[in-house]
Amino acid sequence: MVSGTLVLAAAGFWLWRFQQGDSTRAAGSGSGRAFRLPEERQAQAEYAGSESCRECHSEAYYLWQASHHGLAERGVSAALDRAAFDPDRSFHHGSQVTLLGWSNGSARVTALGLFRSNEVFAVERVIGHYPLRQFLVPFPGGRLQTLEASYDPRSNEWFNVYGAEDRQPGEWGHWTGRGMNWNSMCAACHNTRVRKNYDEASDSYHTSMVELTVGCEACHGPLKRHNEWQLSHGKSGVTDPTITRATRQQVLDTCGFCHARRADLTGDFKPGDAFMDHLHPSVVDETTAYHPDGQVRDENYEFSAFLGSKMHQAGVYCLDCHNPHSAKTLLPGNFLCLRCHDGSRTNAPVIDPVRHSHHRVFGCDTNGVLASQDVASYDPRKIKETGGECINCHMPQTAYMQRHWRHDHGFTIPDPLLTKEHGIPNACNRCHADQSTDWSIQWTDRWYGEKMNRPTRERARWLARARAGDSSARDPLLKYLGQEPIPYWQASIIRLLASWAGEPKVYSALLARVDSTNALVRAEAINSLAPLLEGSGDSPLRSRMESGLLDPVRAVRVAAARALQDKVDLGHGAGSELLHSLNFNADHPSGQFQKGLLYLTRQDRRSLGHFLKAIEWDPYSPPFHSQYAAALSLFGDTAAAARHLVDASRLLPNSGDIQYQLALAANELGSPADATAHLENAVRLDPRHYRAWYNLGLARNAQGQPDAALEALTQAEALEPGNPDPAYARATILARLGRDPEALQALSRVLYLAPSHTEALQLQRRLKR
Numbered sequence: 001m002v003s004g005t006l007v008l009a010a011a012g013f014w015l016w017r018f019q020q021g022d023s024t025r026a027a028g029s030g031s032g033r034a035f036r037l038p039e040e041r042q043a044q045a046e047y048a049g050s051e052s053c054r055e056c057h058s059e060a061y062y063l064w065q066a067s068h069h070g071l072a073e074r075g076v077s078a079a080l081d082r083a084a085f086d087p088d089r090s091f092h093h094g095s096q097v098t099l100l101g102w103s104n105g106s107a108r109v110t111a112l113g114l115f116r117s118n119e120v121f122a123v124e125r126v127i128g129h130y131p132l133r134q135f136l137v138p139f140p141g142g143r144l145q146t147l148e149a150s151y152d153p154r155s156n157e158w159f160n161v162y163g164a165e166d167r168q169p170g171e172w173g174h175w176t177g178r179g180m181n182w183n184s185m186c187a188a189c190h191n192t193r194v195r196k197n198y199d200e201a202s203d204s205y206h207t208s209m210v211e212l213t214v215g216c217e218a219c220h221g222p223l224k225r226h227n228e229w230q231l232s233h234g235k236s237g238v239t240d241p242t243i244t245r246a247t248r249q250q251v252l253d254t255c256g257f258c259h260a261r262r263a264d265l266t267g268d269f270k271p272g273d274a275f276m277d278h279l280h281p282s283v284v285d286e287t288t289a290y291h292p293d294g295q296v297r298d299e300n301y302e303f304s305a306f307l308g309s310k311m312h313q314a315g316v317y318c319l320d321c322h323n324p325h326s327a328k329t330l331l332p333g334n335f336l337c338l339r340c341h342d343g344s345r346t347n348a349p350v351i352d353p354v355r356h357s358h359h360r361v362f363g364c365d366t367n368g369v370l371a372s373q374d375v376a377s378y379d380p381r382k383i384k385e386t387g388g389e390c391i392n393c394h395m396p397q398t399a400y401m402q403r404h405w406r407h408d409h410g411f412t413i414p415d416p417l418l419t420k421e422h423g424i425p426n427a428c429n430r431c432h433a434d435q436s437t438d439w440s441i442q443w444t445d446r447w448y449g450e451k452m453n454r455p456t457r458e459r460a461r462w463l464a465r466a467r468a469g470d471s472s473a474r475d476p477l478l479k480y481l482g483q484e485p486i487p488y489w490q491a492s493i494i495r496l497l498a499s500w501a502g503e504p505k506v507y508s509a510l511l512a513r514v515d516s517t518n519a520l521v522r523a524e525a526i527n528s529l530a531p532l533l534e535g536s537g538d539s540p541l542r543s544r545m546e547s548g549l550l551d552p553v554r555a556v557r558v559a560a561a562r563a564l565q566d567k568v569d570l571g572h573g574a575g576s577e578l579l580h581s582l583n584f585n586a587d588h589p590s591g592q593f594q595k596g597l598l599y600l601t602r603q604d605r606r607s608l609g610h611f612l613k614a615i616e617w618d619p620y621s622p623p624f625h626s627q628y629a630a631a632l633s634l635f636g637d638t639a640a641a642a643r644h645l646v647d648a649s650r651l652l653p654n655s656g657d658i659q660y661q662l663a664l665a666a667n668e669l670g671s672p673a674d675a676t677a678h679l680e681n682a683v684r685l686d687p688r689h690y691r692a693w694y695n696l697g698l699a700r701n702a703q704g705q706p707d708a709a710l711e712a713l714t715q716a717e718a719l720e721p722g723n724p725d726p727a728y729a730r731a732t733i734l735a736r737l738g739r740d741p742e743a744l745q746a747l748s749r750v751l752y753l754a755p756s757h758t759e760a761l762q763l764q765r766r767l768k769r
Contacts, residue, residue, distance in 0.1 A: 040195055040197075040208065043193075043222075044193065044208070046224050046225065047192070047193060047211070047217050047222045047223070047224060048217070048226075048227050050064070050211060050215035050216045052223070053223070063323065063326040064216065064326070066326075067325065067326050067327050068130070068327055069213070069218070069327060070213060070214070070215075071129035071213065072127065072129075072189075072190045072213045073125060073126070073190040073212055073214075074125065074126055074213060075124070075125060075212070076106065076107050076123055076124070076125070077126075078105060080126070081107055081123075081126060081133075082102055083156065084100070084107070084133070084151045084156070084158070085101055085102035085108070088100065088101040089158065091149070091158045091159070091160075093160035093166070094164070094165070094166025094167075095166050096111070098111045098147075098148075098158070099111075099118075100149070106123070107122070107123040108120055108123065109121050109123060109135065109137070109149055111147060111148075111149060111175070112168075113169065114169055114176045115169070116168075116169050116170075121147070122137065123135045123137060123147075124137060124144065125144065125182075127146070127186065131154055131404055132150050132151065132152050132159075132161075132401060132403045132404055133150065133153060134146050134147065134150050134161065134401075135149070136182055141202070141204035141205060142183070142204050142205035143181055143182070143204075143205055144182035144183065145175055145180055145181060145182065146180045146181075146182055146185075147175050148160055148161050148167070148180075149161075150401065150402075150403075152403050161401050161402060170619070171620065172589060172617065172618040172621075178589065178617055181587075183198070183207045183587075184587050184588065188257075188258075188267070189258035190213065190214065191209045191210075191212055191214065191218075192209060192211040192212075192213070192214060192215040192217055192218040193209060193210040193217065193218070193270065194207065194208070194209045195208050195209070195268075196267050196584070196587075198586065198587045200586045200587070203587075205587075214258075217271075218271075219254055219324070221270060221272055226240065226242040226243055229241070229242050246271065246272065248315075248317045248319075250271070250272055251318060252275075252317045252318060253273065253275035255318045257269050257278075258301075259301045259302045260275075260279065260282075260300075260301055260303030261289070261299070261300040261304060262279040262280055262281045262282060262303075262304075263279065263280040263581075264278065264279055265279060265280060265555060265558055265577070265580075265581040265584070266278045266554070266581070276520065276554070276555040276556075277555070278555075279555070280555045280559075281303060281304045281307065282300060282304050283304060283308075283488060283491050283492045283495060283520075284308070284463060284489075284495075285492060285495040286466075286467055286498075286499075290304075290305070292418075292422060292424060292460045292461075292463040292464040293410075293412050293413075293415070293418060293424050293456065293459075294308045294309075294410040294412055294460075294489075295396070295425065296398060296410065299400045299401075301406075302406075302407075302409040305408055305410035306410065306411075307486075307487075307488040308410055308488040308489055308492070309409065309411040309412075310411060310486075311411050312486075313485065313486050314347055315347075316340075333361070333389055334353050334389060334390050337351070337391075338351070338353075353388050353389075353390060357387060357388045357390075357393060358443075358447050359387030359388040360388050361388030387431060391407060392427060392431065394411045394412065394413070394427075395409065396425070396427040412456075413454070413456065414426045414427035415452065415460075416429060416437050416441045416444060417441050417444075417452070417457070418457065418460055418461070418464075419440075420438070421461065421464075422460070422464040424460065424464070428443070428444065458480075459480055459484070462476040462477050463477070463492065463493070463496060467496065469499070469688055469719060471500075473496075474500050474506065474721075474722075475505075477496060477497055478497070478505060478509055480493055481493045481494065481509055481513075482509075487516075487520055487521050488520065490516070490518070490521045491518075491520045491521050491524040494513060494521065494524045494528050495524055495527070495528060497509070497528065498510075498527070498528035499720070499722070500721070500722040501531065501532055501722075502532060502722050502723060502753075503721075503722035503753060504753075507529075507532075511525070511541075511544065514526060514544060514547075514548065519551075519553040519556050522548070522551065522553075522556045522559075523553075523555050523556045523559040524559075526545060526548050526556065526559040527559055527562075527563070529563070530545075530559075530563035533563055533564070542564065545563050546560070546564065549561060549564070549568070549574040550574075554577060557574035557577055558577050558578050558581055561574040561575050561577065561578035562578055565578065565597075565601050565602075566601035566602055578598075579598075582595050582598060583595075589613075589614045589615075589617040589621065589624065592613045592614040593610070593611065593614040593624055593627065595607075596608075596609075596611040596614065596628075596631070597627070600627070600630075600631050600634070603634070607631050608628070608631055608632070608635070611624060611627055611628035614628075615628060619651060620652065622648075622652050622657045622658055623657065625644065625645065625648035625651075625652070625655075625658060626648075626657050626658060626661045628641075628644060629642075629645045629648075629661050630661065632644065633664070633665065633668065638665055638668045638669055639669065641661075641665050642662070642669060645658055645661050645662045645665055646662070649662060654685055655685065655686075656683070656684075656685035656686025656689045656692060657682070657686065657689065659681040659685060660678070660682040660691060660695075662674075662678040663676070663677075663678035663682065663692070663695065666678060672699065673703075676696070676699045676700065676703065679699055680696065682696075683696060683712075683715070690716055690719040690720045690723075691716075693716035693719065694712075694713065694716040694725060694726055696712040697709045697711075697712035697716060697730075698729060700712060701729075701733055706733050706737055709733055710733055713726045713729050713730045713733075717730070722753060723753070724749070724750040724753040724754040724760070727746045727747075727753070728746070728747070728750045728757065731743045731744075731747045731750065731760065731763060732763065735763060735767060743767055744764065744767055747760050747763060747764045751764070
């Protein structure tokens with residue numbers, strides 16, 4: 001049976017891709033500390049604070065002050081917060097009861113704490129303003145934690161931000177856990193120029209910031225020199241040399257820093273920087289973070305979905321629609337969309353909202369004809385939005401944190417047929433919840449007919465099938481990769497083609513994208529090819545990947561260094577950037593896991609400590625346990641690996657991967673019957689576990705069960721049709737059974753996938769004699 005170490009290393013690489021966006025999950029915001037490094041003090045000395053802008057920029061200042069940015073984080077205020085805590089109250093959620101109260105000018109919360117008992121916590125900060133507020137309490141080690149008890153100021157109600165979940169202390173996502181830690185999860189986007197300053201040795205923070213909340217300099221950069229120059233030369237008529245107008249791309253990147261689910265590579269982004277020199281955005285991939293048509297599902301914010309939109313492709317950016325200081329839209333309702341879609345722009349199709357949507361909009365008479373196009377006549381407080389509002393169809397809303405409805409910025413097209421085929425939600429049934437999907441299909445077909453059969457529909461279909469493991473999606477995705485004009489979707493297709501990266505056609509297509517003009521596409525091509533490097537030695541692919549170490553964009557260099565982490569120089573260039581990224585994220589379980597993988601590929605026993613810490617911080621993640629066991633086995637302690645896996649299986653009884661690892665350990669310890677039993681459990685729990693099916697085929701064959709072995713190998717081949725191993729194993733069994741024609745057919749498959757497969761060529765020659 002094959003060793004599990006390298007196999008699981010590939011799984012670990014996938015885990016990083018899946019979890020990379022977690023660092024922006026909205027949990028709270030928090031704790032400025034006095035500790036600062038010398039270079040940090042120097043950099044922060046260049047900032048002047050938002051208050052310094054008020055005198056000269058009063059209109060912008062007052063718009064900002066009342067905005068969500070201006071109120072992103074603040075101290076507790078009696079004027080704003082006392083009503084939430086006074087009089088005392090309580091609310092039930094799951095198995096828990098939380099008590100709220102106000103005493104001596106401060107807010108307090110009694111909740112289930114670290115030690116699984118009710119404790120009293122003093123509220124130090126408030127994050128968010130409308131439609132909900134979350135509260136921060138201080139914890140040891142320089143931490144602030146975000147309470148699950150949240151407040152809705154509209155209804156004067158307290159609620160559990162986790163909804164019906166009953167999270168418990170010790171879980172990563174419990175409010176006392178690392179998943180709701182302000183320093184790493186929230187601070188950077190709720191404040192100005194934050195430095196996390198995590199110390200791995202002491203597992204503590206010395207987080208600092210320039211200003212509490214998202215101030216003027218969070219978007220404009222440091223302004224002290226500007227203030228000083230204006231005081232000295234403001235009336236001279238000379239152009240201020242301290243101010244540089246941001247480009248449209250720089251504005252988009254600055255907004256994207258906070259409005260994106262992404263991996264943070266540096267912890268040091270500032271206005272004017274390129275997004276991918278510091279961050280790597282999430283895209284539609286094999287996970288369920290997005291729907292296959294690009295609609296957001298998990299809390300992904302706006303940036304990545306917008307990158308995949310035709311609006312972005314046409315050159316639209318944030319400030320075309322939003323006031324930069326209030327963050328509100330520039331015009332209400334359809335008036336905003338019709339600024340471009342009224343025939344005044346050559347690259348924007350002309351849209352008549354009523355005829356296009358077949359729904360009435362505000363100001364319409366009973367025949368659906370617009371009675372008024374006067375902006376002044378539109379009062380959104382009095383008129384309910386209707387189906388004729390552009391955003392209701394193309395920017396549907398999803399509720400996050402139970403109360404916060406957000407518009408999707410993917411500008412997708414409602415398609416109930418995709419709902420019927422693949423469960424992708426559509427705007428029609430979001431509004432008409434009392435109607436069936438077939439009802440919506442009937443009307444869209446009647447109104448739009450053949451227009452619904454657009455390329456984006458087909459793309460979504462094949463992406464959905466690829467996510468389900470359907471091998472028939474491979475060739476259509478290759479076709480779309482060659483035709484897709486939007487780099488975001490090229491990157492998404494590349495991610496989903498990774499399952500077939502070893503197949504010649506797919507390999508060639510991915511390798512060509514390593515030289516793409518788009519950094520996101522280059523990075524994803526490297527990520528998708530990286531697993532092929534395992535055990536490859538000094539291969540042409542390795543040489544090609546090494547060119548990525550010198551890429552002009554940091555995210556691409558880090559991707560290349562991660563792919564080459566077994567040999568890359570960690571003290572220089574891209575290798576040092578990779579190590580910095582890992583150290584910056586070392587306060588997360590996934591960060592510790594990635595450091596463990598780095599050292600494991602270098603056969604360094606330090607990997608064990610990092611895997612163990614990842615398990616300690618998040619005991620319910622199966623890959624952490626599996627990789628730790630694989631590392632123990634690699635370093636010669638198979639018995640300890642088996643003991644750990646037995647404990648892990650009690651904690652995670654439904655994990656097919658743990659059962660697979662138990663099978664590997666049992667086999668190494670000389671218990672083939674136990675190995676087979678664990679493999680059967682693995683495929684029962686996870687029918688899509690390729691390695692479990694493949695090894696089950698080998699195990700059954702070794703135990704004299706050729707028919708059962710062939711069945712398992714066929715399942716493995718269906719899951720990874722680009723891998724020649726299952727077909728070759730089938731061929732050897734069929735040849736031994738004297739079923740030569742079937743064996744030759746299997747060998748033909750092997751040689752199609754791997755033309756130079758030595759053993760297959762030898763067996764083919766022998767059978768043809």
